[in-house]
Amino acid sequence: MPLPPPTQQHGAAPSVWQKLKMGAMMGGGVGLTIGFIFGSYSILRGGVGPRGFLATLSQYMLSSAATFSFFLAIGSVIRNEELMSPTMQAARAQLLPPLVFSKAQGAAWMRARWAQEKKKEAPWIHSQ
Template sequence: MPVAVGPYGQSQPTCFDRVKMGFVMGCAVGMAAGALFGTFSCLSSIQAYFSRIGMRGRELMGGIGKTMMQSGGTFGTFMAIGMGIRC
């Protein structure tokens, strides 16, 4: 099957390349949103209400990182699926 060539001689990205690009873009956006929401969530969460409020130090960084990875993976997966449907 011949590869489609653009107006300046470059070839168009394959469907797999588009799905990869969708995953990477979705992962970046999801991780940024996860950083914002994770920071707010970890700082404002009430851990043992009467002893302290929010997380500190290593616990805070772990919570933010976990939230970033979860939201990045989820949003990246949905963006990859969307790009796959568009191919």
């Protein structure tokens, strides 16, 4: 029996379109649930209204699902958009020195920058 073709390589990051769809599906599920809760509460508290129970509840659920899916789809794409692959990020973190300095190193670096800037500003101050 032949093996089925692989659907996705192991370790491969999802594409932007896959992230968008995943965020929209998650947002839709959350929105339907929240819409059901708030719609049911609104119907119990204020009455069914002229359109009926099912129409009122479905309007709450669909509007909430559309809103949540829109924002979660965009948020999942923005939040997960990386310029480097995870492998490259891990290699970079291991190979480059950390960007954390001690107080003494930071103060010496700031004094050197200030001295450099004072040298640049000095001709302007004394020429006027």
